[in-house]
Amino acid sequence: MKILSAVQTREADAATLQYEEIDSLELMERAAKAFACWFENKFTPQEPVYIFCGPGNNGGDGLAVARLLSQKQYHVKVFVVGDNQNPSPDHKVNLQRLPQTIVPQTIRSVAELPPLHKNHCVIDALFGTGLNRPVTGLFAEVIDCLNYSGACITAIDMPSGLYTDSQTPDEATIVTAHYTVSFELPKLAFFLPQHEAFVGEWHVVPIGLNPAFVNDAPSDYCSVTIDDVRKLIKPRRKFSHKGLYGHALLLCGGYGKMGAAVLAARACLRSGVGLLTMQVPSSGYTILQTAVPEAMTLTDNNRKHISELPENMDNYSVVGLGPGMGKEKVTKTAIGQLLATCTLPMVIDADAINIIASSDKLKAQLPKNRIIFTPHPKEFERLVGASKNNYDRLQDMKEFCREYSCYICLKGSHTAICTPEGKVYFNTTGNAGMATGGTGDVLTGVLTALVAQGYSLEEACLLGVYLHGLAGDLALQKVGETGMIASDLTDHLPQAFMTLTNN
């Protein structure tokens, strides 16, 4: 699903009005209906609904929603904040359309706010995509009171005060919504970790913006949906043999960290690879052969660390490396040799990223269009450098991927996948239970398996990251967040694949 900027959203509105020959009031009515429908499914009419409206079309939406909810027996109160000297035209019309039973109250100071408490439902319709400066003064005081009240806040389109697609200044006051219901498409701000407390749980509701306009609008940002990844799945052939599904090589593990190699190996096997060879330090031989009998195991001459490559690299279709590897000098030398000689695609994680990040010489050896990096934010910072904020981090990631013609899966709540062309896809599966040791090793195994099977690097990133999160979501239903461990993900990978293939 494409992510448009605030400016593009306005253009999409205008295009919709033009092509569908409707007026802006009708589009607002569609938006209000879509929001009200979501709201009715979420909240019963038992509790009073307090709607706080600003001067623009976001406020207009709030007024239209008030009318629609009151028709559905909700007990609605409307508060128009500020002197409302210059309401938008559609705000004005919807104010007049309020039924007589709703008498809007103007809020000119916080002393005029109604008492609010935990059981109240608040709808935030102060500002949406038209916000053009930090919220201060009366609006900021009102937002502080709403946040402090503990009431359940649902934001229309955007939590008021948060910028749609650029860094919100530090001094700004922002609604901390429990839910945000966004029109037609998600906003870039929803995918950045520092906004979690403001956006809450977000949902997208369709309002019928012109599909041709949305399709043609240039954007570097997309979110990944189940339909996007379903299309990528390559069905297995009836007359199949293991040779058709690639031979992966995983260079993983170190003394005391063989578990990382086991997790990556199991995930690789659970993701459909034809054959898997593990190269591990010799102390890991028995562990690997016992824990993962399906994998072939080669032992390194070094007892504790990976220090060399297998003799014949021609046997393999892809190399995955990093989990549990450590940063020993011998390992760095082996990675140097790999980058200098290997012509295979590579999935590079964990300490392999740290080793490359610490050496300009290794960075200069990175082959073009053959590498997927899977850093967590700290590894990313070591590889790419520190960024001022998370928007700058997205820019820095795009520049790095362009410069090195590589892919990056920046792991997080919405893992961001960046391509060498500078396109960024945000994943939409996964949960906080996955924030535990070893889940990254699982991702390395999944991606390596997909590349082995002939998926392009981009397809492997989109599908693999989605499946990894989906396995976490399926595990969540069985074990919950707190007790989840990385092995739960490998256990649920088969079901994740089945969810995408419907069998």
Ligand SMILES: NC(=O)C1=CN([C@@H]2O[C@H](COP(=O)(O)OP(=O)(O)OC[C@H]3O[C@@H](n4cnc5c(N)ncnc54)[C@H](OP(=O)(O)O)[C@@H]3O)[C@@H](O)[C@H]2O)[C@H](O)CC1
């Ligand atoms: N396609 C869609 O998604 C549709 C969305 N709709 C809704 O419309 C809003 C966007 O409406 P818009 O009128 O453009 O903007 P806002 O309502 O967000 O705010 C604009 C008004 O707010 C004033 N403003 C802006 N920033 C501040 C601030 N920091 N403090 C005080 N006042 C502020 C601005 O006044 P100016 O002084 O700048 O002139 C405007 O008065 C979108 O989010 C959806 O909710 C449509 O309903 C349907 C299509």
Ligand SMILES: [K+]
């Ligand atoms: K809002």
